[in-house]
Amino acid sequence: xxxxxxxxxxxxxxxxxxxxxxxxxxxxxxxxxxxxxxxxxxxxxxxxxxxxxxxxxxxxxxxxxxxxxxxxxxxxxxxxxxxxxxxxxxxxxxxxxxxxxxxxxxxxxxxxxxxxxxxxxxxxxxxxxxxxxxxxxxxxxxxxxxxxxxxxxxxxxxxxxxxxxxxxxxxxxxxxxxxxxxxxxxxxxxxxxxxxxxxx
Amino acid sequence: xxxxxxxxxxxxxxxxxxxxxxxxxxxxxxxxxxxxxxxxxxxxxxxxxxxxxxxxxxxxxxxxxxxxxxxxxxxxxxxxxxxxxxxxxxxxxxxxxxxxxxxxxxxxxxxxxxxxxxxxxxxxxxxxxxxxxxxxxxxxxxxxxxxxxxxxxxxxxxxxxxxxxxxxxxxxxxxxxxxxxxxxxxxxxxxxxxxxxxxxxxxxxxxxxxxxxxxxxxxxxxxxxxxxxxxxxxxxxxxxxxxxxxxxxxxxxxxxxxxxxxxxxxxxxxxxxxxxxxxxxxxxxxxxxxxxxxxxxxxxxxxxxxxxxxxxxxxxxxxxxxxxxxxxxxxxxxxxxxxxxxxxxxxxxxxxxxxxxxxxxxxxxxxxxxxxxxxxxxxxxxxxxxxxxxxxxxxxxxxxxxxxxxxxxxxxxxxxxxxxxxxxxxxxxxxxxxxxxxxxxxxxxxxxxxxxxxxxxxxxxxxxxxxxxxxxxxxxxxx
Numbered sequence: 001x002x003x004x005x006x007x008x009x010x011x012x013x014x015x016x017x018x019x020x021x022x023x024x025x026x027x028x029x030x031x032x033x034x035x036x037x038x039x040x041x042x043x044x045x046x047x048x049x050x051x052x053x054x055x056x057x058x059x060x061x062x063x064x065x066x067x068x069x070x071x072x073x074x075x076x077x078x079x080x081x082x083x084x085x086x087x088x089x090x091x092x093x094x095x096x097x098x099x100x101x102x103x104x105x106x107x108x109x110x111x112x113x114x115x116x117x118x119x120x121x122x123x124x125x126x127x128x129x130x131x132x133x134x135x136x137x138x139x140x141x142x143x144x145x146x147x148x149x150x151x152x153x154x155x156x157x158x159x160x161x162x163x164x165x166x167x168x169x170x171x172x173x174x175x176x177x178x179x180x181x182x183x184x185x186x187x188x189x190x191x192x193x194x195x196x197x198x199x200x
Numbered sequence: 201x202x203x204x205x206x207x208x209x210x211x212x213x214x215x216x217x218x219x220x221x222x223x224x225x226x227x228x229x230x231x232x233x234x235x236x237x238x239x240x241x242x243x244x245x246x247x248x249x250x251x252x253x254x255x256x257x258x259x260x261x262x263x264x265x266x267x268x269x270x271x272x273x274x275x276x277x278x279x280x281x282x283x284x285x286x287x288x289x290x291x292x293x294x295x296x297x298x299x300x301x302x303x304x305x306x307x308x309x310x311x312x313x314x315x316x317x318x319x320x321x322x323x324x325x326x327x328x329x330x331x332x333x334x335x336x337x338x339x340x341x342x343x344x345x346x347x348x349x350x351x352x353x354x355x356x357x358x359x360x361x362x363x364x365x366x367x368x369x370x371x372x373x374x375x376x377x378x379x380x381x382x383x384x385x386x387x388x389x390x391x392x393x394x395x396x397x398x399x400x401x402x403x404x405x406x407x408x409x410x411x412x413x414x415x416x417x418x419x420x421x422x423x424x425x426x427x428x429x430x431x432x433x434x435x436x437x438x439x440x441x442x443x444x445x446x447x448x449x450x451x452x453x454x455x456x457x458x459x460x461x462x463x464x465x466x467x468x469x470x471x472x473x474x475x476x477x478x479x480x481x482x483x484x485x486x487x488x489x490x491x492x493x494x495x496x497x498x499x500x501x502x503x504x505x506x507x508x509x510x511x512x513x514x515x516x517x518x519x520x521x522x523x524x525x526x527x528x529x530x531x532x533x534x535x536x537x538x539x540x541x542x543x544x545x546x547x548x549x550x551x552x553x554x555x556x557x558x559x560x561x562x563x564x565x566x567x568x569x570x571x572x573x574x575x576x577x578x579x580x581x582x583x584x585x586x587x588x589x590x591x592x593x594x595x596x597x598x599x600x601x602x603x604x605x606x607x608x609x610x611x612x613x614x615x616x617x618x619x620x621x622x623x624x625x626x627x628x629x630x631x632x633x634x635x636x637x638x639x640x641x642x643x644x645x646x647x648x649x650x651x652x653x654x655x656x657x658x659x660x661x662x663x664x665x666x667x668x669x670x671x672x673x674x675x676x677x678x679x
Contacts, residue, residue: 017527017528022648027627030271033294069407073406074646077243078246097410099376100356100442167364168256168367171364172368177231182233190467191467192235
């Protein structure tokens with residue numbers, strides 16, 4: 001995983017709620033076996049509308065996106081996170097995120113920062129003219145003005161992000177515990193291993 | 201722990217916790233064991249590639265089942281001489297070929313595109329008895345929630361998590377909050393599980409279940425078939441919940457008994473004994489509780505571009521101003537604009553040009569029977585340009601053909617297709633053209649979901665059949 005600590009820059013003031021992952025990256029872009037190059041299709045339907053915030057020159061390669069409630073709802077496609085990374089986005093600020101998207105964002109080193117609606121509204125206002133800073137270590141979002149908004153982050157995720165840890169490597173280090181669990185499971189719930197016995 | 205009353209979700213969770221490694225600072229993120237992993241072509245290639253690059257293997261290929269479904273065309277797959285027909289779209293062909301290569305090279309069981317068991321991964325799992333009560337089931341697809349219908353803890357994951365499960369058979373997860381949705385009473389005539397789940401999403405909203413696992417409880421679910429339960433749990437994700445489940449009971453056990461991967465003999469008896477313990481204890485507390493009266497549920501259809509945008513078929517399209525929340529007002533205006541609809545118009549007056557019966561939500565034998573019953577002896581309206589039925593699996597297709605349902609559909613003017621995800625998500629050739637409307641039994645009415653500019657109205661199979669016959673959204677009870 002990419003290590004992340006502080007993200008500073010312009011923020012695209014999208015503000016929309018219920019931005020689903022079909023909107024972030026439509027299905028016809030998913031016919032790929034790579035994680036690269038998906039930025040071309042990111043937010044395709046929104047970007048087709050003239051005057052959309054993605055087209056504003058100030059926001060080109062902006063690292064932050066500000067959205068409404070329930071960001072990333074719908075399909076589990078991680079292509080949404082890949083597409084955002086590919087267009088230069090490394091953080092999203094919203095009042096809430098779908099569970100699957102927030103996991104996918106984390107795995108790709110994208111910060112999903114949850115803040116109350118009134119603070120998101122304030123950031124939407126600031127974002128039009130000024131940059132925003134997200135400090136993961138201190139769990140705070142700041143603006144060039146007096147705004148200081150604290151946010152929560154799962155301690156495990158925070159550590160992985162700050163240190164750029166390989167989560168699979170971490171889990172594999174618990175290999176003995178997994179083997180132990182499998183032995184208990186074979187004893188107590190043996191039918192869960194049944195597919196082995198089926199000859200097809 | 202044993203003394204505290206627990207919910208069904210907590211019981212399954214507790215039985216699968218491997219470890220809380222190395223983290224005294226977070227007591228709710230655990231390493232959770234995964235019993236079943238379903239794999240399809242779209243969300244797996246990057247995971248297999250990453251395994252290869254890291255020199256990692258699949259820990260439990262025996263607990264993994266791969267089947268292509270998402271971008272497989274639903275037209276004929278075999279030439280008259282039995283040869284495999286090529287797939288026109290080179291990108292789709294490459295993605296399908298990657299799965300066909302990856303599965304055997306990692307030792308994973310693979311159901312190929314022309315096998316009789318092939319189908320939509322969420323139809324195949326329960327049908328094969330691969331999905332079992334009390335099991336943890338994952339797949340790189342958000343509609344994995346469906347398997348909660350057999351009493352499993354099942355949820356969708358991203359590709360990095362697919363890779364994590366392949367390599368370790370576990371996931372690092374935080375325990376979710378619990379939510380009870382209780383529906384007592386009896387669904388009225390013409391009201392189906394699909395109408396119920398659409399109604400529920402309308403009540404709780406698309407963010408209503410975020411951070412929660414839903415348990416559906418009450419007499420309506422107790423009396424519901426397994427197919428109906430799969431439909432309800434399937435759309436839990438549209439209510440924001442990563443998983444939804446229903447306590448397993450005799451209905452589930454008789455559905456599973458004898459299926460290829462279901463336990464047999466003594467193992468079956470032991471399994472049933474454990475499965476019977478998988479019920480929420482008396483006195484267990486849910487973090488959130490919603491009660492719905494079954495009598496309030498009408499045949500329900502969507503009018504907007506979010507699955508929470510639903511109304512009873514007899515109702516009028518709402519005015520954006522009728523919503524209290526200003527951001528919802530704005531969203532409703534955008535939705536109506538995209539959908540080309542005016543507030544105040546009866547939804548039943550809205551004409552449709554396309555009908556899609558299929559998807560992991562509604563492509564099981566019961567769904568096809570319900571639609572066929574409406575279509576028997578009738579024809580689709582002349583204004584309906586395109587009507588297709590896509591069975592959820594080859595076995596569903598065969599069963600339907602044995603019952604003569606295929607003839608009912610084709611006589612009514614429908615195309616009878618091969619199994620797959622089809623027009624649910626517009627990544628295979630089955631798409632709804634821009635600006636046209638589709639009466640669809642799928643699960644998402646998002647902007648562009650069924651094709652760029654396509655306008656989706658979600659509904660039950662019986663309602664989709666009624667729409668086909670009348671050429672507009674129609675109350676199936678009045679046909």
